[in-house]
Amino acid sequence: GEDVEQSLFLSVREGDSSVINCTYTDSxxxxxxxxxxxxxxxxxxxxxxxxxxxxxxxxRLTVLLNKKDKHLSLRIADTQTGDSAxxxxxxxxxxxxxxxxxxxxxxxxxx
Amino acid sequence: NAGVTQTPxxxxxxxxxxxxxxxxxxxNHNSMYWYRQDPGMGLRLIYYSASEGTTDKGEVPNGxxxxxxxxxxxxxxxxxxxxxxxSVYFCxxxxxxxxxxxxxxxxxxxxxx
Numbered sequence: 001g002e003d004v005e006q007s008l009f010l011s012v013r014e015g016d017s018s019v020i021n022c023t024y025t026d027s028x029x030x031x032x033x034x035x036x037x038x039x040x041x042x043x044x045x046x047x048x049x050x051x052x053x054x055x056x057x058x059x060r061l062t063v064l065l066n067k068k069d070k071h072l073s074l075r076i077a078d079t080q081t082g083d084s085a086x087x088x089x090x091x092x093x094x095x096x097x098x099x100x101x102x103x104x105x106x107x108x109x110x111x
Numbered sequence: 112n113a114g115v116t117q118t119p120x121x122x123x124x125x126x127x128x129x130x131x132x133x134x135x136x137x138x139n140h141n142s143m144y145w146y147r148q149d150p151g152m153g154l155r156l157i158y159y160s161a162s163e164g165t166t167d168k169g170e171v172p173n174g175x176x177x178x179x180x181x182x183x184x185x186x187x188x189x190x191x192x193x194x195x196x197x198s199v200y201f202c203x204x205x206x207x208x209x210x211x212x213x214x215x216x217x218x219x220x221x222x223x224x
Contacts, residue, residue, distance in 0.1 A: 033212055033213075035215075041217060041218075042115075042201060042215040042216055042217040042218050043154075043201065043203075043213075043215040044215075045212035045213070045214070048212055088153065088154070098144065098156050098159055098169060099144075099154075099156075099203075099213060101146075101153045101154040101155075102153055103151060103152065103153035104153055
């Protein structure tokens with residue numbers, strides 16, 4: 001079945017850029033998503049990218065997609081302590097399809 | 112502006128007890144989902160309903176049943192709870208196609224003792 005892999009932990013200093021990486025195996029993925037989960041909360045959609053795009057920018061967030069290598073990254077510019085959370089990569093393959101999630105990357109931002 | 116509402120937020124059950132987790136969305140979404148989240152395991156799909164009147168198994172359906180009561184509501188039932196079902200349960204919904212992403216509820220934290 002489909003698989004989504006992420007590194008488990010990333011630590012950065014406030015003001016630095018953070019890059020969270022994700023790889024996936026499903027070559028028919030249509031949409032790729034990044035979700036943020038703060039402690040004790042549900043998942044919040046941060047951004048998504050359609051599979052025919054290479055890049056998407058949304059304020060401090062930049063998503064890069066390398067479809068050939070099935071590699072997705074999320075860059076957070078000027079990382080703040082409020083960005084500390086778990087970030088999930090997810091993929092779907094259109095229509096009624098379900099989301100397949102990675103195990104999440106815990107981002108810790110220190111002052 | 113409620114989005115996806117889950118009840119209850121917390122629950123403790125004894126092994127063998129039954130309960131139903133409730134989920135309702137007010138966004139006129141067609142598709143609804145139940146996931147469970149366990150430490151180190153990410154989110155795993157239990158059941159989903161692509162549209163009103165249909166339900167399908169996900170990755171980990173054993174020990175659960177679901178009901179799509181109407182377009183708004185999708186419930187998850189544990190008939191005989193087991194300690195392995197201790198988890199955080201999330202309900203989600205989306206329009207057909209999912210391009211705008213899935214909206215998640217805030218979760219139900221279930222402990223089975």
